[in-house]
Every structure is written in C-alpha cells, then in structure tokens.
Amino acid sequence: MGCRDFFAVCLLLVGAVHATGKLGYPAPLLGETSPGSVWPQPHTVTASPQLYTIDIQAFRFEYLQTSQRCHVADEAFKRYQLLISRSGIKAKFHDKYSTSVISVLPVMITGPCEDMPSLDMKEGYILDVGSNPLLNASSVWGVLRGLETFSQMIWEDPSGQAVANKTHIIDEPRYAHRGLLLDTARHFLPVNVILENLEAMAYNKFNVFHWHIVDAQSFPYVSTVYPNLHLKGSYSSLNLVYTPEMIAQVIEFARLRGIRVVPEFDTPGHTYSWGLGQPGLLTTCYTGGKPNGDVGPINPTVNSSYTFIKNLFTEVRGQFKDKYIHLGGDEVPFDCWKSNPNITTWMAAHNMSGDYAKLEQVYIQQVIDITGAIGFSYIVWQEVIDNGVKAKDDTVVEVWINNHPEVEMAKVTALGYRTILAAPWYLEELTVGEDWKKYYSYEPTNFNGTAQQKALVIGGEACLWGEYVDATNISPRLWPRASAVAERLWSPETVNDVDAATPRLHQHRCRMVQRGIPAEPLHPSYCVFDWMNRK
C-alpha cells in the first residue's frame, strides 16, 4: 500500500525488500511492483506524487487546433482509447480528485504527416500529464511512442480509481534501429502470431521487424514471378505460405504502429529451399568428377543467377515498402564451389583461381549493385565484411557472432560502416534463470573506437531464430526477454541498473499479459491478472 503513493518511493521500498535476502529463497515479485512505470524508461521523467484521475471509460485524444492531422495518429487514438478503457482497472469513478480529472489528452503534431516509418524517422515527444495535459511531437511516430508511454502511466490507486502521476516527460530513443528478428523458415509462423508480436513490439517501442522470411529449410514467401519457389520450397504450399495479401497485412499492421518491416532474403548460402523451385540456381556439388546429388550455395558464375535475383528483388521491393532489405551473406561454405569443375574453370578464366572469398565478393557485389539499382538500401551479416568482401560505403553491417563482438564492432566501424549489434541478444539460446539481466547489461558502445565510430552504431536487434519455436511457444519465449533489449536500445546508457529495472520489468510483463501477450514470468511472482486465470 505504501508503494502506491509515488513510484519513486515505491522503487526504493521494493529495492529494500530485495536487499534483505534473508529469506533463504528468492523473494517473489508480488503483483504491482512498480505501478505507472514506463518501459523502456523515457529519457527524462519528472514525476510528482500528485495524482490525476484518468477517466478511462470516456477517454479520448484530440488534436490541438494547430496540429497536423494524420491517419496514422487517428488509428492510434482508437487503439489506445480501447487499450486504456480495457486496462483492467475497475474504475469506480468518483470525484475524489474532482479538480484534476483528465478525460482528454490534447495532441500536437508539428511536422508534416508521414506514411511509412523509416530509419530517419523522429520518435521524440514531450508528454505532460497535469492540469494542462499535452502530447507534443514533431512527427506522427513521436505521437505513437508518446501514446504508448501515456497508456503505461495509468495505474489503479487503492480506492480503485484509474490515476496517473503529474509528470513531465521528454523522451527520444538512443538508437534509431531497434529490431526484432523472427524466422519463419525453420518453423512457419501464422500471420496472427506475427501480428501479436508486432503488437508487443509496439508496447516495447521496437521499431523494426526483421523478417527472416526464408532459409534453407523452407521458402514460405509467395512470389508471383517465381511461384515454384513456394510451391516446391515451402513446408506446405496450401497453408504454410505468406501470400501477397498476408504480407501487405503484416506491413500495414506494422506501419500503423511505427514499425518497419525489413525482409531478409539470405544468399548465397542458406538457400537450399530456393533450389527446389528454381533448378540451376544452386551450385551442383561434385565428388570425384561427378555430380553427387548435393547442391551448395547459389551459383555465382552464371548470368541466370543474377537475372533471377533481379526479378525476385524487384518484386520484393514493390511489396515491402521499407527502404532496406537484408541481404544475409552469412555462413557461406566454400566446399561445394570448390568441388565444381565449371566454377573452377570460370574462376581460372577470371584470374581468381582458388580465391573463394573473391568469388563470394563477385556475387555479393553484383547483388548489391542489383539491389542498389532497384532502389534498396541494404544490411548484411558480418561475414561479408569478415571475408574481405568490399561492400559499398552505405552498407549496414549486422554483427552476430558472439565471440568478442566488441572487437568486431571496432573493426566494422573503423572501416566506416554503419553497424547493428545482434550478438549478445540471441534469444533462442536458453539457460536456466533470469537471462534478461545479461541482455540488459550488455552495453553496445563498449568497444575501442572513436566517438565517430560509436556514432556509426545505429542500433541493435534481438534475434529469435526459429529452430525450436513456432506458434505454440514463441510469444512467451520472446517476452519479456526481448523487453530487456528494448530498454537497452531506447533508454539512455545510464539506465542500466538491473535491480532498479526488475520491479519495472515485472510490472511491464504483467501489463503485457493483461493486454493479451503471454509474456513469461521473470522470477517467482504473480500478476494481478495472470495469464489464463479464470478467477
């Protein structure tokens, strides 16, 4: 009860309970551990104990007279009105704070409306909750982030009233690229599961869905130019595919939440399933002068490979609205290329006998050229650079190998490339206990480099590779572990105290559960609204 007055005080109390540690067992996280706290923590929060009643049943958002009116914001108003009215608070509305009831949050958008989120979007906002409440942002994306923050600030006071503390927030993200990778090739993920996780991404201010849509195991992407790719390469062409309509639905759902959808079409390795529907695309492997029935990476020595890539990526470009495509480029084995006499002959003719990294470079550079000509910007996995392939200056390099990623970050940024960090945040790797603390504590800028190099770090990604997850278990495996990464990428570097974060993260986890995301528990605990509890 004492915790309800003011959440700064509350944090202290919870901290004290944790610190005693005399229990002989882990102290459980009990219900509302940090009511009204915001995850990820905003840049600057000035809160006071003074409470305002929020009229959650009749709550609405209204543009200021001078504000831009944008469709994306209109849709967000509807979503957040619903979310606030369903916040689980019984809301016995009485006039306890009659002079301080907030039933409208005025919204001011100072810049022009934008339709598609981008790497350059402005996500900053200023939020005032008090006698003159206002959400002010220069773009519609800032409004989205501010609405999410506002919705998290509402809590239930002991009398059952929905309240928010008088608060002034100035917020903007630390990094521009805050991504989540989902893999729909090792296991197919139904569209409703993808949408559920986009919803959760919005609750955590993630702004990139890195869609690892195809891989060696299956090709669920429906291409209208090359329909055999999914007809022969998907797990089931009847129901385990993504049609153009489904993809458009995912992109639209994400767009309305300020989330970019960056597709990954990983080549030249990781392409076994592609070959099933596109004969001649992959390299034929040889044993003792004869094809052995196996296939390797895409054959980089024939023109048909590049015609295919160009046609496919042109289609992809027309569908996925984001400026970026992820070109993959990881884990390219050279042994099949080495075994193939035609490739060896071609390499001799091009003065690169035996230099398979050079062959990879030939491929990657052509793909990059094709991609650039189509109008795509691109991200690649770190091996492309590690193998000495010269990529274009504007390439974004994603660091994933978790063997001294700080050394790799130093190297990639020293070469002048912009960088995304994923290595510490491979969420499919499981250990017993509270691994979110490890994710939370990893500081992306902890590498040797100049300030200029550090500025080349544009963000990071939490990756949940699909070998062991599908619709049955993906959401609880992802949340709230990915939330730790979300705060690392949004909040200031100084927000890095695991103990201070724990009660807020428990609160946030419970909020996600209450909103319909089956986020798993951090620790022994309960939520006021536990998942599937019918009581």
Place this chain on the structure above:
Amino acid sequence: MLRQLFFVISIAVVALANSQRKLSLDFPTPLLGNTSPGSVWPQPESHVSTAETFPVAVESFMFTYASKSNKCDLVYEAFKRYGAIIINSAGDQKLRFRPLTTPMLTGLEVNLMAPCEDYPSLDMDESYALDINSMAVATLTAKSVWGILRGMESFSQLLWESDSGQIVANKTNIIDKPRYAHRGILLDTSRHYQPVNVILENIDGMAYNKINVFHWHIVDDQSFPYVSSVYPDLSAKGAYNPITHIYTIEDVAEVIEYARLRGIRVVPEFDTPGHSTSMGKGQPGLLTECYTGSSPNGNYGPINPTVNTTYTFIQNLFTEVKSSFKDAYIHLGGDEVSFSCWQSNPAINNWMKSHNMTGDYKKLEQVYIQQVLDISAAIGYSYIVWQEVVDNGVKVKADTVVEVWINNHPDNELAKVTALGYRALLAAPWYLDYISTGEDWKRYYSYEPSNFNGTAEQKKLLIGGEACLWGEYVDGSNVTPRLWPRASAVAERLWSPETVNDVDAATPRLHQHRCRMVQRGIPAEPLHPGYCKHEWRN
C-alpha cells in the same frame, strides 16, 4: 496389398529420407508433417501392424461393450472423450472422401473383464490388449478400467490421416502394459499460481502420454494457495492473492475428478519442515523464530519441531487433506531443511538439551519427521519423502517411498535407498525446469533408471519416476509448451520396455506425437525445425 510389418517399413522410409538429404545438407533436416503416422507414444510393449489399412467411419464411430463386459461410468466417460478426439482427428477434411467399397472400421468393442473401480492407485492394473483386423469392429480387452483407458488412448493414436484426407488405421495387434507403476509429473503451484484450467489442460497432456500421477507441489515458501477450511488463514494470509490465486475445495475436487476419469492419481505435497514460510503467515507460532545473539531477528526458519502445537496443526491439516485428496499417498517433502535457524533459537537448544540431543540437529529433524510419519500413518496415509530425509539418517518406516532428486550420481543414491529396503522414485534426471538450447528430450529419453548397482530385488524397489517442472519460471503463459513434449520423453522411458531406447528411432514418432498433441489442443513446442500437418493456431 503389402503385409510386411508396418513399423519396419516406416522406420526404413524415414531413415532413407534422412540419409538421402543428409549427404549435402549443412543444416538439420526438418521433420516434415506426418513422420510416423499411426505410431503410438509411449511405445507399447508389443505392437505388430501391417501396411494394410482400414478407413475409419469417423462421423459414425461407435464405442460399444462386449456382451460379457462390465460397464462403468468411467469407461462411458472415456467413450465420450475419445469419440470427440476421433471426430477432431479428421481435421478439415472429415466430410470428404467417404469410401463405400472398402471394409470400414466402424467401432471399438470394449471388453472389461473385472469390476469397476473408482480411484486409480499405485496397484492398478493398466495392461490391455487391442486388435484391429478385418472385422468391422476393433476390440479392446483389459482386466481393469485403467487398462481400458490406456487402450483407448493407444487406439486413438493408431488413427491417422492419409494423403487423401481419409482417416485410416493399420491392421494392428497390441499387447501392452507399463514398465513402472508410478509415472508422475510434478507441477509447482507455489512459485507461480497455475490456473485450474491450465492444470486440467496438462492433465489431458498426461493422459495422452499415459502418465498416471499428478504430483501436486501445491504449497511452498512463496505462497500457500491451498484453501483449508480448518485453517482458512493459511491461504487468506499465505496466498499471493487470497481471492484470485487460490485453490478452493471445489477447485481441488474438480482437478481430482478430472484426473480420476483419466486414470491419473493426484498426490499432494505438503513439504515440511522447510519450504514452509508461507504456512507461517497464517499460522503464528508454527515456524521457528530465528535469533541473532539473544534476540529474535524477525526471520523465520523451518517449522518448530519442539512444541506440541506444531503436531496438532499437522494432524488437523493432513486429516483435512486426506479427505479432499482421495489418493492413498501424500508427499511429505522433507527436502532442504536448513539447520541455522534452529541452531540460533535458545528455546530449541534448551529443548534439545533436555531431550539429550544437544547439537544433533539431524536428530531433531528425525524427531519431527517421525512424528509427522506417525500422524500421517494414523490418518491412513502412505507417504513419499524427498531423499534428504534418508540421507540425513532419519529412520523412516519401511513402507516409505523415497524420491531421488539430487542430480549428482543419482545412480548411487538409488543403490543406497534400495539397499536400505525402501521403494524409490527417480526424478533427478528429469528436472524440466533446467532448460538449455536444443533437443534436451534426448537426454531425458536416454537415462536408464535401472542403471545402478544393486540386486534384482533392489531394482524391483524402483517403482517409477517423475518429470518435475518447478515453478520459478513458469506460469499459465508458458508452462504447457515447456512441459510438452519434453515430458513425453520421460513418459516413454517409464512406460515402454527398457529396450525401447533408440533416440533416432524415437524422433519421428515423437514429432508425430507432438503434432498429435497440438492437434488435440495442447500447445506442445517443436522438437526441431519442421512442421505439423495441423499446426497450432492461437
């Protein structure tokens, strides 16, 4: 039509498919759809089938009794359940493809050769015989209702969906019985409350895996969700939330009835004298006050074994528990008893001095345990304890069952416990809360419980095992996919013959079984890259 042994064919096909693709693939071969259609998990003791299949008349399928069969409510309820499962197994295509020319399998005739029983027990007979041949009606014969339940589960698993969407069954003869009598799953409702519907969902999962004991670790340090009518303050003050996070008498009865109908025992655990912090909240004076120097420091330790009120409390509570939980067994816990608080308490030290046991806290523990055993026995309970009770040298009654959980040479512990003549349960290799990346089910599957030094008589004292999913990191949001199909590996280890232990042979069957659970509404997680013919949709 081919008459060769079906399972030999199917395994060979899978092996061939694997070897064809393995040559080149530098990635794990996915498990594609129906990897072992019509296979049974856990594998029966004897399962002979041929490639000949009979279409199943899904919509009109009938369960009937043989003319001389006993008829029981419990079997009738199972007819209804499995009728629904069979209808649902037809997926989306059940209304298409009605072959009229081939002989159809139109029903299952059940022959129960013994009187009805109401509650499953450690001694129940779960054996059965099942036959599907060219007759239109398959037959299931058993010496108890429990065998009928197990046989119906096997029968339901024999049905599979052909490429044309027709549900079919192979010509099959199964003779089956479990290897071990106690095949348990522990769920912990104290670290996190598990909603009743989540418990029921997992009892369904247990039935699909022929697990026959739900070990309900119902209370612990963190919370006391069990509602006692004798001591209502226990949940009023010890539950996480005394209104929403509790198990009422009705909830407990619902769980027990649901489990009973599926031949699953519900064994509650009331762990004492440690692991009892939440008990102390509603029962002042029960726990030992810890001291620093000569004054209480505000902390509490294990139950105070030196005062009579403790034993009155235990007797009243367990008497109530005995009447709500119908099983002959209670689990008394007894693990991880810390002596430091007892050591700090002057009243306890005085008591020990006057009872000539100064400084011997194991002896004090023994005093407590023995009194609790006496009380439990007087109430009519048989009991299970965690291994420390015996490790600490506490002399327990000869009929005590000892559960081995410490995963540091559990084989040595089994040798020791059985050499002392106690019956034993093995849990140590199967702590499912210890998660790691990848296919840990293979490790669970490969652990052979009888691999310890001991005589044949000692081996017989091993009556089974338990897969334990402790609750620190699971609740309604994730408990079910974390449990299944990992617990299925333990289920087969405990049911099937010792010789059924080949991980590679088990893989396609387990994938098929996992997909079957998904289709039946259990969100069992994937083993490996791949897909199910009917994937989970939420």
